[in-house]
Amino acid sequence: MIDEKLRQGNFTSSNVFRLVGTPGAAATYIKEKMYERYLGRSIEMGAKSSSMTWGSFLEKRVFDNLPMGYEMQHKKTHQHPKLKCLVGTTDFLVPGKKVSELKCFEPKNFASYVSALLTEDTEHIKKEHPKEYWQIVSNAMIHGVPRGEAIVYMPYESEMEDIRSLMQKEYYLMQMDMTPADMYYLSLKSNSELATLPDDSKFKNLNIFEFEIPVNDIILLTKKVMEAEKLLNNGV
Numbered sequence: 001m002i003d004e005k006l007r008q009g010n011f012t013s014s015n016v017f018r019l020v021g022t023p024g025a026a027a028t029y030i031k032e033k034m035y036e037r038y039l040g041r042s043i044e045m046g047a048k049s050s051s052m053t054w055g056s057f058l059e060k061r062v063f064d065n066l067p068m069g070y071e072m073q074h075k076k077t078h079q080h081p082k083l084k085c086l087v088g089t090t091d092f093l094v095p096g097k098k099v100s101e102l103k104c105f106e107p108k109n110f111a112s113y114v115s116a117l118l119t120e121d122t123e124h125i126k127k128e129h130p131k132e133y134w135q136i137v138s139n140a141m142i143h144g145v146p147r148g149e150a151i152v153y154m155p156y157e158s159e160m161e162d163i164r165s166l167m168q169k170e171y172y173l174m175q176m177d178m179t180p181a182d183m184y185y186l187s188l189k190s191n192s193e194l195a196t197l198p199d200d201s202k203f204k205n206l207n208i209f210e211f212e213i214p215v216n217d218i219i220l221l222t223k224k225v226m227e228a229e230k231l232l233n234n235g236v
Helices: 016-020 023-038 050-064 105-119 122-128 130-143 156-166 168-175 181-188 216-235
Strands: 086-088 093-094 098-104 149-153 206-212
Touching: 016 023, 016 130, 016 216, 023 216, 050 098, 050 149, 050 156, 050 181, 086 130, 098 105, 098 130, 105 122, 105 149, 105 206, 122 130, 130 149, 130 216, 168 181
Parallel strands: 098 149
Antiparallel strands: 093 098, 149 206
8 A cells, every 4th residue: 555656645545534533733744745746756654463363354354244335445546536635444444325444453453443433423433543534434435325334343253264264275375465474473373362252242243324514524624625735835
């Protein structure tokens, strides 16, 4: 993803929450994107943690259990049709209807995010998990759809036999641009060392919350991006 030219020097959905945060956070983000434009490359080095690898691996498993109509979009970065400096890569898309963002967090963040989603209160979710919330809003704007969906998954321990079997299947890994080498260290970990849920957990393994994107948030994000774009283009 760091080699994706469209993401270099442009604001991305995964970090756009920084533009609606404090003035200092916005200024820092704008400066980072200015650096990328001068460098001609991403300022990131592409380090990938085991938790990120775990989440990427599980994405297809979640997709395979979603209803018909969803498309996987993790390989495609899209640009906003009017705000050219805003780009994003959504996980799943139901064309014309909604974008979906999947998170396979480690236990603490999983519990926090699911607890927020269970309130079904977008203001509360926005306050507690701004990064995830604004990512959904941004990608919905880019794709021109009215609804967003948060999906959070942590497999039950009873699923792990099947999941470990999938770690060995190259055809499965290839669809996620992964290799058996990517799975090696994960395969050595015990279930308790991976983000898994006991079968008797009070949380469900798969949690989905769909909502209408608030018009006021579209207006706010559009304003913030336009302001940031002006500063970015002026080299500030």
